[in-house]
Amino acid sequence: MVGVSAGGMLALERLLACLPVGFASAVIIVQHLHPTEDGYLALHLDQHCALPVGVAEDKAPVCPATVTLAPAGYHLLVERCRTFALSIDARVCFARPAIDVLFESAARVWGARLWGVLLTGANHDGTRGLAEIRALGGRTIAQDPADAEHPLMPQTAIDAGVVQQVLTLDGIGALLAALPAAASAMEQERII
Amino acid sequence: MDPQQLESIEVDLLLEAIYRRYGHDFRNYARASIERRVRQFHAQSGCATLSDMLPRLLHDEAFFADFVTRFSIPVTELFRDPQVYLALRNEVMPVLRTFPFLRIWHAGCASGEEVYSLAILLDEAGLLARSTLFATDFNDTALERARAGIYSAADMGEASRAYQRAGGARSLADYYHADAQHIVMKRRLRERVTFANHNLVTDGVFTEAHLVLCRNVLIYFNQALQDRVLGLFRDTLVRGGYLCLGTRENLRFSAVDSSFEVVDAACRLYKRLA
């Protein structure tokens, strides 16, 4: 589960390039985008990633070993039955999709098996979401603000005391790459 | 019992109470969004637990009215997703032209911007005079705004760019009267549209139609409710009639899939099979 905003294109490119063939978890990403760009972003990131990168469809199942982006203009949520759900409810922190909305719903679905990662960005989105992930036993990681193109978003979360681990983008990439490859069903369901 | 299971029971009880007390049936709405809205409402309600809202919802109609506005989010725009209107213009209008008269049902029309966008397309295809548009929603406040056809002038820059990307060759300003703050859609568009309250969960087939548009409403329903509503659309459409969904909604996971063929996959345009 990755939340990213301003400066996100390059950050995602680098992060997704770290994911190895055989990476077994599902990766779900909210990037605050301009409402007409999402097809392009997915196509572009697909070229930089060993896993298939796509845009979420309403009611589609969450699949392991794939990367899914929130569509521009919609909040992305996850249902308990592990399908995607969309909404065009009001913006949160001026954003739709909002990181908080995804993180809060995913925390309820995956609890301790969820990792929440917050990258570069110039607003306050993501802090509440990470707090919820922590409260429900998940793991929270933020990009080192000194390493981020826009430090405000990770810094806000760190200041709120909801981040367990602060790493550079390369550090986060290495951590993800080192996750054990597809072994048990349990492992497959782990969500980043 | 873990707190989430408990919360789930509380939400069930609230939805059941609302249904039996007021007839509004949210029991088959997509759960993740419903729970988010219930939690948000609860956070500013002053009640200690979710189930503490139960007596107030049952006995205090104003409290319920406040609650229910959270479940209808009438967010919409003129020419939202211009490429969809372009596809309607190029792929659907030529076929609609072969019918002597046209009925169009816009379900979940919110404050009406989409309906007027479509009326503009029909006008430019020379079909408006033989068209009747029905636009429905279950939110009376939104319907009232739709009927008035008054929108903020500040949004017209964006709308006009969308109109052009939708293949519009005139000026969007030809279709409304403006003052400094507001615009009002011209009467000849408004008079083709009949606005009515219709609840997709509890009401039945509304009319026979050649084109049904229901965009960004199904995302709020669970699969069972989506199947019911899509069945309603199938029964509404004449053979060869068109269905247009939101750009992230689709028939792939639904039971009516086999009654439709895909006309334009990216724009979620489908055709009712014979």
Ligand SMILES: C[S@@+](CC[C@H](N)C(=O)[O-])C[C@H]1O[C@@H](n2cnc3c(N)ncnc32)[C@H](O)[C@@H]1O
């Ligand atoms: C997000 S708006 C979509 C507006 C427009 N179709 C668009 O895509 O721009 C969703 C609309 O669905 C309506 N709606 C939700 N549940 C409904 C129901 N059971 N029956 C009729 N309308 C409903 C809401 O009132 C709201 O206006």
